[in-house]
Amino acid sequence: MSSIKITQAVGLGGTNNLNDVKVVKIALNKLLKLIPPTKSLIVDGRLGSRPESAKTVAAIKLFQSKILNMVRPDGKIDVNGRTHRKMNEKLLTTLSMVTYKLPIVSIETQMLSESDYLDIANQLGCKVAAIKAVADVESSGDAFFSNGKPKILYEAHIFSRLTNHKYDSSHPAVSSRTWNRSLYTGGSQEYARLEIAMSLDTSEALKSTSWGRFQIMGFNYSESGFTSVEAFVKAMFSSERKQLDAFVSFVKNKGLEKFLITLDWASFAKGYNGSQYKQNKYDVKLQKAFEKYDKK
Structure with a gap:
């Protein structure tokens, strides 16, 4: 499901046609990761005799609160209204997240x-030792792990910020409001941490990771x-x-x-x-690494 079509409004004050309600429930079940701790909804096309107490309405309100930042969520999805449009947008994003996989590891990785x-030193107008110094400090001079994948470091505090902190409670190991050294597995x-974050939001997980030699x-x-x-990550693997x-x-x-030159x-x-x-002491480490390579 990449988008939903409804004929009339669904939720509080809506017409709540059986087929429309069913479509909305299916969509909400596709978006559960965006609205924790919502559980999977029974897709039966009904809201019950008291819609104000229905789990579907609660899920709609949570979506409006978390995703649309509505101060007073109304629990209603109008045809082509703000909630309807945003739900379709997130369904398209979720479809992309499901289909994306990290690039295949190259059998032979060409070394520098x-x-x-x-x-590169000529392009930048600096000494070769300056570039080697950055590589040395950033990744100990290695671009790839022994398994052929590029070196990475996943940053939980960046992921938390990029996803508006929505996974801090449900996934504290990969989403943290503040930087926490103890979360690194090394x-x-x-x-493994990146893959967990990707299951929540692929694009933001990739953005929350540092890649390669630099x-x-x-x-x-x-x-x-x-x-x-995604194109950037493909290059990092290449x-x-x-x-x-x-x-x-x-x-x-x-x-x-200019700072590498001077x-x-x-x-x-x-x-x-x-x-x-x-x-x-990043600047001190860079200076020492430069001195090491400049002597060679």
């Missing part, structure tokens, strides 16, 4: 060569040169060179290349990792 680094096990966040897909986060190209696009679009690691760290970079 010195010429790749030199090429290594390739981060994919650990670029998925929500930065546009700045990295891609039209969608090759180290595509990860490197994404890094170049990101750095240029964020205006950070070796202003504090300014680069702030622009690349945010204002909290000092907590992890």
Whole structure:
């Protein structure tokens, strides 16, 4: 079901034709993940003698409250009204979420060569050691796990923010209002957390993850040169060179290349990792990594 059609209003004050009610119940059952803790509705086409107490009406109100941010949800779906349109929009999104799967791991992953680094350094106008320093600090110099999947780190606090905190209570391991180090499982096990989040909201889960050698966040897909986060993730799985190209696009679009050229690691760290970079001494780590590679 990618959309629903109703002939008359359903819910409180609605006509509640049997077929219309049945269609709405089927749709709500498809959208249960958006309206926790709602349970699956019995698809019988009826609201009962007291619609104000019906589980279907409660589900409609919850949808209006959580998804439409209605202060006073009325529990009614008018034909082509605001709730009807938003429900169809979410059904289309849910269909996309169900069909999306992470890219297949490449049998042979092409490794970066010195010429790749030199090429990118020339594009940015900086030293090769500066680029290697970022790669070293972000992912310990490795782009992929031993299983062939790109290195990732799933961020529960980002997912919580992008999904308006709707999964904080039902899925605390993957949706947290605040950053919580204890939620990390580390290594390739981060994919297990990502998969759980993807079952709730694929697009926002991909955006809430940092990817590859340069650990670029998925929500930065546009700045990295891609039209969608799915296209970005496909590139991350594809090759180290595509990860490197994404890094170049990101750095240029964020205006950070000047800091790589001048070796202003504090300014680069702030622009690349945010204002909290000092907590992890990110700029200090970059300086030490640069000195290591600049000696070679």
